[in-house]
Amino acid sequence: MSSDLLLEVKNLSCHFDVSKPWLNRLIEREPQRFLTAVDNVSFNINRGETFALVGESGSGKSTIAKLIVDLIHPSSGQILFDGLSLRETQGETFKTLRRRIQMIFQDPFASLNPRWRVGDIIAEPIDAFGLAKGQGEVSKRVETLLDKVGLSGRDQHKYPHEFSGGQRQRIAIARALSAQPDFLVCDEPTSALDVSVQAQILNLMQDLQDEFGLTYLFISHDLSVVKHMANRIGVLYLGSMVENSESDQLFKQPAHPYTRMLLDAIPDHEMSGRRRKQVTGEIPSPIDPPSGCTFHPRCEFANTKCTQERPKIHEINGSFVSCWASAENRISISS
Template sequence: MTSTTPSSDAVLDVQNLVKHFPLTTGIVFKRHVGSVQAVDGVSFELRKGETLGVVGESGCGKSTLAKLLMRLEEPTSGRVMYNGENIYDLRGKALREMRRKIQIVFQDPYSSLNPRMTVGDIVGEPYEIHPEAAPKGQRRAKVQELLDIVGLNPEHINRYPHQFSGGQRQRIGIARGLALRPDVIICDEPVSALDVSVQAQVVNLLESLQDEFGLSYIFIAHDLSVVRHISDRVAVMYLGRVAEIGSDAQIYEKPTHPYTQALLSAVPVPDPSVRGQRQQILLSGDVPSPASPPSGCRFRTRCWKATDLCAEQTPELVVRPGSDHESACHYADVREDVVVHH
């Protein structure tokens, strides 16, 4: 958000977050020759009990953002405020407590579970790290309760991951993320590796868990229809920056950034009678390298609206005239011929 004061109900307040990975050459004497600008000045709020969808093409910085929010990566600059404290300043006991409250569900339900551990050990492992969350004698019952909550048979506590389907494995991952009763769960493309029918089941499960436990989600995905189904607000990322952010209705029905408009125009429409009613935007060229992004607006090399101003001046993420949500485009304008109204 452009505002510097977070809302009173903000769980996470991300302020100008930057992560550049250094590029070096040489084996013995390493020389710094540049950097990959994976995340470059991202700001937003996550409010209590809401789902913020984060969408964008592969390589736009979504997963790096997830790691920064978990403090699995240290930022180049910027802050993530959780309950009024910058998570990158926390040490010792305070850091352990923060790690309890922000959990993650990974993209791949196959590689994110240890094949040598039983489901009971996998889901119960957080209690080994944070023993204060569950007394030793109650852990097995807690794990069985978690399996029941996510729709798995509690009697399967001694089975191994290979004995479950992809959707069931992702439910195990969700149960593990839920074990410490967090405030925030970061879902890093949690359904992209699953069949479409299973995707709907997992998304519906996440929604019911949110209502039951008062969770806040960061839901990262590249499937726009899934994001719309679950999100209250949506942030569209392009090459390490937020291009547009607003409520799901604002983004999907009144997109103002050309990149968002191009993404929405490419979403398949199941109803043949509606297909001809909208314009499809075909972008020219490839996504530029994050090691050498374009000057000014990063989307300008593929944008049909680009002018000299776009190369000279980086557009700020602000509410533009005629719009009701923030967009990082000098020529932001509502375009409705690329969307299908539900």
């Protein structure tokens, strides 16, 4: 099924230098300090599927999104899109590759230029990639795109402030689609929206996926949204991928203790009578992460091995899990 593979992330790491200025370091005799935002993460996304990344704030979700669209550069590792890397291609190939990967940001109040008319915002990628010739054709394309996302063609003459949050996110989606991409990185696309508007946007995203055969990388902290949208889910903790499984499998049989903890923490908004378990502790600082498995201080299954050695990734029932307790069958599979 290698032809189905669209995006391949291999051993991706990203460190940020958070040291003091060198003179201070020299005088105070302090070493350089690094923050590990993404730590050796690998995953694959198949064509037409929705891959979701979940985790608490500070787990590295958004950093991975920015790495994939090449807004920041990785410290090591590779991101291959159809076998090509944005960092290694040049000229026409680079430009095509750039066009095929687009991003939708979290906050539609910040991601649209308030001084530009909506039509210009959407037309910019069309012009940049030369996808239409002449004003007339560009304007016609903008109209079709606005129509596709459920706005009217007349809206192209308005400014972003004339729209509500949900409508702005529709504009952001139209802008992303104007480059005719295959792959959309959606960084918390509905977190800033109300539930009823969220439902509209999620439905729209599914319709567009069916129509244009899009592939999504969907980043969210809301597990019920992720369950609704994703085929596969990657769970991040402190920059590393602790579990990567099929959506149904993850919710039915979470293998990593952290995934279980996340699932237990979801509020029971349907009042099905499920007891919500108390989460203990908070995510540690990525500057000075715990030794061994980074989750061990919060894990009820941790033993000495967990505090010393980093767990390797192993496979159970099609899920990729990085946990000693699960590898050594110290925890039962079904919860």
